[in-house]
Structure formats: C-alpha cells, structure tokens
Amino acid sequence: MKIDAFAHILPPKYYQDMLEISPEIPTIFPFIKIKNLIDLTSRLKQWPNDNTKQAISLVNISPEDFCKPNQAAQLSRKANDELAEIVFDHSDKFEAGVGVLPMNNIDEAIKIVDEIVQNPHLIGAQIFTRHLGKSIADPEFRPVLAKAAEANLPLWLHPVFDQRKPDNNLVFSWEYELSQAMLQLVESKIFEDYPNLKILVHHAGAMVPFFAERINHILPNEEAKCFKNFYVDTAILGNTPALQLAIDYYGLDHVLFGTDAPFAVPPSGANAEVSGAINNLAISKQDKQKIFSENFVNFLKT
DSSP states (O other): OEEEEEEEEOOHHHHHHHHHHOTTHHHHOGGGGOHHHHOHHHHHHTOSOTTEEEEEEEOSOOGGGTSOHHHHHHHHHHHHHHHHHHHHHTTTTEEEEEEOOOTTOHHHHHHHHHHHHHOTTEEEEEEESEETTEETTSGGGHHHHHHHHHHTOOEEEEOOOOTTOTTOOTTTHHHHHHHHHHHHHHHTTHHHHOTTOOEEESGGGTTTTTTHHHHHHHSOHHHHHHGGGOEEEOTTTSOHHHHHHHHHHHOGGGEEOOOOTTSSSTTTOSHHHHHHHHHTSSSOHHHHHIIIIIHHHHHHHO
C-alpha cells in the first residue's frame, strides 16, 4: 500500500463558488485545464495505481485572495466540508483531506483548526509560503501556527509565487519560495516556541538538502538544527540521487511519499516516476515501505 501525502484537487462545488466571485480564475490559473483536477469521475477512472490512496489538498486558489474575511471563512468551511464528503464517498481511493484556512481572518482560522481536528476525514491544514503578500513566518500568522501546534494538527506547506518578482517560473521559483519560507520559519524561532509543530514541506524540502553546509556554516547552530524538524515529501518527479540526499538530510522517518498528483504527468500525475525513484534507492524493502506509507501514519501520530 502507498499513501500519496501530497495530492491536489479542486472540488467542483468550491470551484463554482470561486467562479461566481472571480470569473477570470481560469485565466489566472491555467492549470485548471487539467481535467483530473476537477473532474472526479475522470480522476477515479484513471486512477494511477490500485495500490495507492491519496491525501488531498486544494490547489492554490485560496478564498483569502479573492474574498473579504467573513466570506473567506465561510468558503473555507464549505471547501472543508466538500473535501470530507469526497473522502467519505471514495474512501477506497482517498485516505483523507487536508483542510483550508482563511488566513485573512485569523480568529476564524483558529476556530477552523479545531473544526478540522474534530472532522474524522480531515488530517491537517494547508498553509502557503506567502499569504496576503507576507511570509508565512510573519507575526500576523503566528497565532494560527501556535494553534496548530497546540491542537497537534499537522500543516502542509505549499509554495506560491512572490508577486513582487517579475520573473516567477515553475521550474525554480517555487523551490526558492519553499526554501526561503523554511528559513524564515526557523529564524522566527517557531520550533523553539512550539517544538511539536509538524510541517510537511512539498518538493522534498526544495533547496535545503543541497545547501546543507551553507546552512550549517552560516546560521547559528541551534537554527541550523531546526531545519531537521521539517518533514518532506518525494514530489520531485523522480531523481533517485536527489531523494537520497533528502533522506540523508532529514532522516528516513521524515520523508513521506508524495507525487503532486495529478500534475506534471498526464493524465493522473507522476506516481510511476516517483515510485520508480524510491524503488531504485539503495535501502531495504522495509525502509521503502516506511516512505510509501508508514511514515505518513507516524506523522499523524507523533
């Protein structure tokens, strides 16, 4: 069994709600053309592997970017209910959902953390590298992170573009944004204040493993150590040596199978490419199974 910890979806009811607010969304986000992101029937028919279940989180079309605070909270709750419904209706395919938080409404976001904890079909909440033009490490968002730590609710960290930059691109920009957000979170002393906070970082932790010695030589020792608190997925479209580097840096127990489905490889995502890269690792069958599923289960427990 494999559990894809970082798969995406655009729930159809939520999408229609967002279209009513901003009809230009398909132009702003061309990835909406990916059929299996929205069309659940097609997605289920073209399931990548009968031995795989997915934990699904929304694509980066966030209510806070289009709505005032109260409406953003309302839409976040509706999206979470729809995610839970999809998981319940198709529990043979979807392991769980990762909830939405309205980060322009901190008081309601804190309440929604509790609501997610109480929902048996939701296991965490998604945050982004930037919200409302500010770093996720900005003090404005710290109460939400603190609440997640208090509630033992894991957070999924997904990249978004920094709109101040004129040369954003999907090849490198998101990897920089993830790395920068991780640095800013560490420097904010979030793990010192909340050592049990769990954050799963997309794209195998981005640039951090490759530049580990820069981290070790430039940052204070305590901050450098805090990078090891992050958990990471395997969503880099393959590349066995890069995955080994991530394992060596974060530790085997902090690496979770994730593919970014249904992106990158039509029609259903890069399950085969990522699975192949893991199977080519020079580690035991038992350790591979940890990556494929056991680490996910333990991530939710610890």
